[in-house]
Amino acid sequence: MRKKKFIIASLVILFFVSWKTIDFSPKPIKNIKRKKHCTIVRKISNNEILYIKLFSQLKIESFTLAPETGKYRIWANGIEVANTETFKIVKLSCVNDSIEIRAFETVIGKYKHVKIASQDSIKTFRLKLMSPDRKPRFYQDNLLVTAELGELKCVNEIVLDNYIAGVVQAESGKRSYSEFYKVQAIMARTFALSNLQKHAGEDFNLCDHTHCQVYFGKSTEADILKSVRDTKGKVVVDDDLNLIDATFHSNSGGQTANSEDVWGRKLPYLRSVKDTFSIKMPNAKWERKIAKDEWLTYLKAQHNYPIEDTVARKKALNFKQEVRIPYLEMNTIKVPLKNVRTDFQLKSTFFSIVQDGDSVIFKGRGFGHGVGMCQEGAMHMAKLGYKHTDVINFYYQKIQLIDLYKLSFFRDE
Ligand SMILES: [Zn+2]
Numbered sequence: 001m002r003k004k005k006f007i008i009a010s011l012v013i014l015f016f017v018s019w020k021t022i023d024f025s026p027k028p029i030k031n032i033k034r035k036k037h038c039t040i041v042r043k044i045s046n047n048e049i050l051y052i053k054l055f056s057q058l059k060i061e062s063f064t065l066a067p068e069t070g071k072y073r074i075w076a077n078g079i080e081v082a083n084t085e086t087f088k089i090v091k092l093s094c095v096n097d098s099i100e101i102r103a104f105e106t107v108i109g110k111y112k113h114v115k116i117a118s119q120d121s122i123k124t125f126r127l128k129l130m131s132p133d134r135k136p137r138f139y140q141d142n143l144l145v146t147a148e149l150g151e152l153k154c155v156n157e158i159v160l161d162n163y164i165a166g167v168v169q170a171e172s173g174k175r176s177y178s179e180f181y182k183v184q185a186i187m188a189r190t191f192a193l194s195n196l197q198k199h200a201g202e203d204f205n206l207c208d209h210t211h212c213q214v215y216f217g218k219s220t221e222a223d224i225l226k227s228v229r230d231t232k233g234k235v236v237v238d239d240d241l242n243l244i245d246a247t248f249h250s251n252s253g254g255q256t257a258n259s260e261d262v263w264g265r266k267l268p269y270l271r272s273v274k275d276t277f278s279i280k281m282p283n284a285k286w287e288r289k290i291a292k293d294e295w296l297t298y299l300k301a302q303h304n305y306p307i308e309d310t311v312a313r314k315k316a317l318n319f320k321q322e323v324r325i326p327y328l329e330m331n332t333i334k335v336p337l338k339n340v341r342t343d344f345q346l347k348s349t350f351f352s353i354v355q356d357g358d359s360v361i362f363k364g365r366g367f368g369h370g371v372g373m374c375q376e377g378a379m380h381m382a383k384l385g386y387k388h389t390d391v392i393n394f395y396y397q398k399i400q401l402i403d404l405y406k407l408s409f410f411r412d413e
Contacts, residue, residue: 253366
């Protein structure tokens with residue numbers, strides 16, 4: 001009898017211990033080691049799991065979730081509280097800093113942390129924000145929800161390449177060229193893996209906004225899914241086998257920029273290149289009219305530029321930029337064009353200025369910071385029949401495309 005009680009007690013303890021082992025928090029990133037401001041890849045697997053914060057620009061108060069493929073179970077505080085075999089759709093709301101889960105009129109309970117997960121190999125769910133009201137989106141793999149400061153924090157726990165396909169679709173849109181999709185897949189993968197710590201301390205790796213990479217959920221485009229599969233494990237590294245800063249912009253205007261002219265840090269692979277592929281693309285040119293007085297007053301007030309000097313004034317009103325330069329310079333005064341771009345919300349720093357009566361016209365080229373790959377140029381190259389490797393080698397210097405798993409050879413254990 002005593003033996004029987006002991007066995008039952010052991011089973012009960014085992015039962016609770018096993019519930020406790022369900023992990024609700026993102027795993028610490030062990031396989032990336034920081035060294036001298038750069039990253040070294042260590043044993044990153046094909047099925048690396050990432051944690052992506054969803055709707056990162058919104059304060060989510062409630063949403064509904066319904067499975068599309070796969071059977072989902074809802075875990076709260078280590079216990080299964082519901083599953084989507086019994087409830088086809090559930091509503092999660094933030095109530096008094098807790099997550100209230102409802103299935104129709106039934107309140108299942110209130111919790112601090114919830115995990116909605118499936119063991120199936122293919123699993124997709126439909127997430128519809130109710131407050132604020134947004135169109136439904138479809139996500140793969142699992143979802144972690146936390147109630148925090150009066151809102152719900154939703155984090156997608158997702159396999160690397162499922163996420164990469166979603167990013168490629170959000171960043172490049174549909175109906176592009178497969179070689180361009182391959183470039184975007186390699187860039188997105190390189191960016192994701194070199195920025196796993198970008199939100200360190202916030203319990204997720206990356207957000208779904210431009211701060212990290214835009215991500216609206218599952219890719220539906222067969223060409224994108226194939227391009228992600230065809231480039232599986234491929235990343236771009238520099239001479240020291242560190243993942244590169246895979247930066248890109250919309251249009252270079254005919255010439256890309258040196259990294260130090262924009263961010264102050266010189267990187268050997270982010271060099272200015274003459275880029276004829278971008279010049280006939282949609283964002284190659286722009287114009288902006290500003291009152292002459294506003295421009296001159298700005299130069300004086302913000303940069304102490306000597307507008308009272310005739311030569312200096314003439315230069316400011318007839319500024320020429322045939323090739324990219326970082327400053328409007330007069331003697332010792334340097335006006336950083338990146339500041340002018342920000343202050344006047346211009347599309348790029350690659351502009352010339354002409355007078356037009358009481359106004360000045362900024363005649364600009366390109367769209368974005370100009371560093372690294374030009375997306376429109378890359379798309380044009382793909383259209384002309386260049387391979388993804390040609391595109392990457394054109395926009396980034398002294399780099400190599402490498403398989404992640406080969407890099408594990410270099411890990412220092
Ligand atoms: Zn971010």
